[in-house]
Amino acid sequence: MRVYSTITKHLKGKLDYYVTSHLPDKVRLVRLKERHGLIRARLEGAKTASGDVIIFLDSHCEVTQGWLEPLLARIKESRTAVLVPIIDVIDDKTLQYFSSNGEFFEIGGFTWSGHFTWIHVPEREKKRRGSSVGPTRSPTMAGGLFAIDRNYFWEVGSYDEGMDVWGGENLEMSFRIWMCGGTLETIPCSRVGHIFRSFHPYSFPGNKDTHGLNTARMAEVWMDDYKRLFYMHRPELKYYLIVRDRRNLQEKPEELGQV
Ligand SMILES: [Mn+2]
Structure with missing residues (x-):
């Protein structure tokens, strides 16, 4: 089996x-x-979904009362708005729920090495959104929790099916949404608890750095000339991608034609 x-x-x-x-x-x-890992698994789930809005939640999430309405209301206002709730911490040992301060929250950013990071809401965004509980534009999302109009999910390119197991798909989707005319927003009135684990509870097939490889795919597609900065921080990935392409040729000699 x-x-x-x-x-x-x-x-x-x-x-x-x-x-x-x-x-x-x-x-x-x-x-x-x-x-297949989370990316292609989520794609299968999305194909099966039939409602107007798709909401992805990791299995280790717990929603709170009133979490859903602010997400649906904002999508009704703007169908190209992709939304993340405020993510509260559930302790991975005790399962205690820690409610964070409602008015202070961080949004998603990224580092040049291709990792997700939390950043402060910039002053210009505080001015733009008007209210501290208003939809707050976020450069990226953590990935485990978001809501999206179902048709828009497919229009904007769903997920990169070539990404394995785990990692990088959240930045790929974030970059794609902003570069294809959508918005990515944190909705402060929606709160969902999430267990931030301190280790990966599962193994990676072949011990591959799927996060790194997936992120290199993202950089190749969405970062244009800025990918130079990414490879400056992750030179091993440029090398790895080249090697992997050559290895594919070796594994599938028929693609080379009869020479
Ligand atoms: Mn998670």
Whole structure:
């Protein structure tokens, strides 16, 4: 039997049982035939979705009362607005929920090495949004939680199917939304708790640096000349991408034609 997730303790048949016996009928569990990671798994979920709005939440999230309405209201106002709630911290040891101060929150940024980072809301954005609880433009998103108009998700290019397992897809989507005329906004009136884990609980197939490779794909597609700065910080990825392309040729000699 193929094992898609490397963790079996709470998943597999136990998850099937939980979903069918404890959750309403409209909750459906979609399984892939092999391990693809979060990016292609989310694409499968999105294909199955039929509502007007798709909301992606990591499995380790807990919503709060009133989290949903501010997201839906903003999408109704602007269908090209992609939204993230304020992400509260749930302790990964005790599962205690820490509510952060409502008026002070950070938004998504990035480093030149291609990593997500939290940044302060710039003064110009505080002026633009008008209210401290107004939709706040965010350069990037953390990735685990966001709401998007379902049709717009496909129009704006969904996800890069060539990305494996985990990492980088959040920056790719963020760059793509801004560069294709959409907006990415934090909605301060919506709050969802999330467990920020201190380690990766699962293994990476072949021990590949999927975050790095996925981010290099993002840089190649969306960063234009600025990718030079990315490769200055991650020279190994430029080398790795080249090597991988050559290796593909070696693995698939038929693509070279009969020489
Ligand atoms: Mn997460």
